[in-house]
Amino acid sequence: MHNVFIAGTGIWHPESKVSNEELVNSYNSYVENFNTINKKSIDDGSVLAMEYSSAEFIEKASNIKSRYVIDKEGSLDIDRMKPRVNNEHPDRLSLHAKVGIEAANKALKQAGISSNEIDAVIVGTSHAPRNYPAVAIEIQNEMGINGYAYDMLVGCSSTTFAINNAYSDIASGLADTILVVNPEINTPHVNFTHRDKHFIFGDGCAATVVQKDSKSEHAFKILDRKLFTKFSNNIRSNYGYLNRAAVDATSEDNLLFHQNGRGVFKDVCPLVASLISDQLEKNNIEPDDISKFWLHQANGKMIRLITAKILGTDDFDENIAPMPITEFGNLASVGSLFSFNLNNNLDSGQKGVICSFGAGYSVCSIIVEKL
Numbered sequence: 001m002h003n004v005f006i007a008g009t010g011i012w013h014p015e016s017k018v019s020n021e022e023l024v025n026s027y028n029s030y031v032e033n034f035n036t037i038n039k040k041s042i043d044d045g046s047v048l049a050m051e052y053s054s055a056e057f058i059e060k061a062s063n064i065k066s067r068y069v070i071d072k073e074g075s076l077d078i079d080r081m082k083p084r085v086n087n088e089h090p091d092r093l094s095l096h097a098k099v100g101i102e103a104a105n106k107a108l109k110q111a112g113i114s115s116n117e118i119d120a121v122i123v124g125t126s127h128a129p130r131n132y133p134a135v136a137i138e139i140q141n142e143m144g145i146n147g148y149a150y151d152m153l154v155g156c157s158s159t160t161f162a163i164n165n166a167y168s169d170i171a172s173g174l175a176d177t178i179l180v181v182n183p184e185i186n187t188p189h190v191n192f193t194h195r196d197k198h199f200i201f202g203d204g205c206a207a208t209v210v211q212k213d214s215k216s217e218h219a220f221k222i223l224d225r226k227l228f229t230k231f232s233n234n235i236r237s238n239y240g241y242l243n244r245a246a247v248d249a250t251s252e253d254n255l256l257f258h259q260n261g262r263g264v265f266k267d268v269c270p271l272v273a274s275l276i277s278d279q280l281e282k283n284n285i286e287p288d289d290i291s292k293f294w295l296h297q298a299n300g301k302m303i304r305l306i307t308a309k310i311l312g313t314d315d316f317d318e319n320i321a322p323m324p325i326t327e328f329g330n331l332a333s334v335g336s337l338f339s340f341n342l343n344n345n346l347d348s349g350q351k352g353v354i355c356s357f358g359a360g361y362s363v364c365s366i367i368v369e370k371l
Helices: 020-037 039-043 056-060 072-076 096-111 137-145 158-171 240-247 261-282 302-310 332-342
Strands: 004-012 017-018 064-068 120-124 148-152 177-184 202-214 220-229 290-295 351-358 363-368
Touching: 004 096, 004 240, 004 332, 017 020, 017 072, 020 056, 020 072, 056 302, 096 137, 096 177, 096 202, 120 137, 120 158, 120 202, 120 220, 137 148, 137 177, 148 158, 158 202, 158 332, 158 351, 158 363, 177 332, 202 332, 220 261, 240 351, 261 290, 261 302, 261 351, 290 302, 290 332, 332 351
Parallel strands: 120 148, 120 177, 290 351
Antiparallel strands: 004 202, 004 220, 017 064, 177 202, 220 363, 351 363
């Protein structure tokens, strides 16, 4: 049985950074404009007045202080409140492929390999830009990679599920080295006019080289994988090709990202903590032997609570659970890989847990050990 490793990772994010203060100034201007235009209807009770927000509310609710976005101007324009993007076109590289290749090249460099050593490409994302052709095949073609490629989607667990698939393909003998790419262009799916949603997401991409018997100086051996799903509508997106033919009317807001935050918090925190605890016990690893918990960057409170439940104490060094969410916002499925990429300076033999969780519900936890 050959060992399988994470041989290298790479991340990409847009240049434009939006602070909470900038986001709130835009949002509150929109609110003021809306309330003024609709004053008569608000006064007679037929329309609800919109509530103002604050930077303090956002940070307290999420731990987010800023985020990087593909189009700052459009997202903050009170007459638009959404980023400006181009439609997919066969004569140019797609946005997802473009950012995916940037992250992929960094991952290849860290792993110390070239594209001709890749046997397959797997793209996993929570927000697919199109049904076909697969973005993975587009990336494969652009990078001159032989073999096979495919896309997959498992909500905010897409990155870790894709790494799991790469592991399985390698263990079964289908491939020796697989490139996993996870573009998360989230802001076009965000309602920037909604007080409880507009601040959550940023845009970013991660890439991972998964390799048999890697000799990379950055390699982490994959010790174990644990996956779990349970159906829930608490995190949902209804946007798809059926909308074009639907006979029952609905608003654009109902098609965009929806989350019952309190329900998710109540359901997911104990679920993830229990899954990781059981996984560690099965592998005869004590929680205190884990040097880092690279968790899904959904919410600062969730990260702290899950880590506390696993460790059995609220009194722990928070550096054990890095939170790039503070700078990058919620990056959907790549949050855990951003956390890993930016905070994996472990010594040989030290262990960590990469875990994503989200819509489905879906959870994937991967135990790794520094080579």
